[in-house]
Amino acid sequence: MFNFSKPLDLPPQLHWKYANEPELLAWTIRARNYNIFVANSMSAFMSLLLLGLSFFLYSAYHDLNEPWRILSCLFFFTFMSFTISCMTHQRMNFAYRFTPSGVEYCEWKDFPKWALTFLKWFSGMTAIIFIYLATIDPTFLIGALIGPGGMGLMYLSMLNSKRFQEMHTQYHHYAFRWEELTQLAIATNREVVDLKYSVTQEGNDFKTNWSLNVFCKRKQKEAVANFIKPYLSPDVPFIKAKVNVPMSTD
Known part of the structure; x- marks a missing residue:
């Protein structure tokens, strides 16, 4: 179904949260995570x-x-x-991993x-x-x-x-459960699948609403979006739209 290259090993600073769960889909990609x-x-x-x-x-x-x-x-x-x-x-390294619990990804950039x-x-x-x-x-x-x-x-x-x-060395890990995702969008302006989420972060008593960009190989974003769709709640919107790609922050 997919033609992703074999995922690269993560740097020692990063670890998968759901490493003990079966891997449904995974890949690594270098992408420009900012406004081109x-x-x-x-x-x-x-x-x-x-x-x-x-x-x-x-x-x-x-x-x-x-x-x-x-x-x-x-x-x-x-x-x-x-x-x-x-x-x-500059490009950032991204590693994505989908499991029965949800989607998680790591991003990193080593100082050259x-x-x-x-x-x-x-x-x-x-x-x-x-x-x-x-x-x-x-x-x-x-x-x-x-x-x-x-x-x-x-x-x-x-x-x-x-x-x-x-500034040129970053290591980040993020994980989201399927039920925390509130919208699925195929980007019309980038090779990106955009997932909106709503979570209560540790130490807060309110919801944080934001989005994560799933960077894909060329012409594979629709296949990735169709793979994700069955794991979302039936009422989660599935659309095509222009999306923003903001710089990642700590």
Whole structure:
């Protein structure tokens, strides 16, 4: 019925609540759990800003041979665009598990330590290249300050900022019983099955009404929704609608 890839092992920080119950359906997926339009708009704005800076560098290198001018500016634009896209297009790991008791899922994101290593070595190598080029034309010192210098500062800030690393490291687990789900919706704008729920959280004496987004593989959301439907109460609405995908919070 489904063609999901084999679920990945959970990180040691996370555990299934209903691990002793039979698994009805499970999968793991990497998804962008935020408003994609906003992220794409921010990325486009930053790309335009980088394009302007690249033209500025091109003008600053007016005494340099044309191939070197083009190559250095193209390198700056490409690398900085890649760095920004890594920030605006991050993905979260999601693991879903359905049992007779209900649906539970884990989400996690580890701090990418490989990025620190890459940034350190790459900024060091480009600094050497720019310093060498500065012996040919002193204007390359401007590029050394903006390019490798900026990457070096970024590396140091990422390495020494505990808060920054915590922002990029998350481990969450959520579990809901079937009777707590109040609406089932197939999203028309994302590869998502949206489940609304109403629960009384520990320590509260009132109901919390919110929704959880079940991220699916492309073209599988209808199959997932049809799988979930029989486990819900008969009066639970089953609709198709545009849904919001808010950032997850602690």
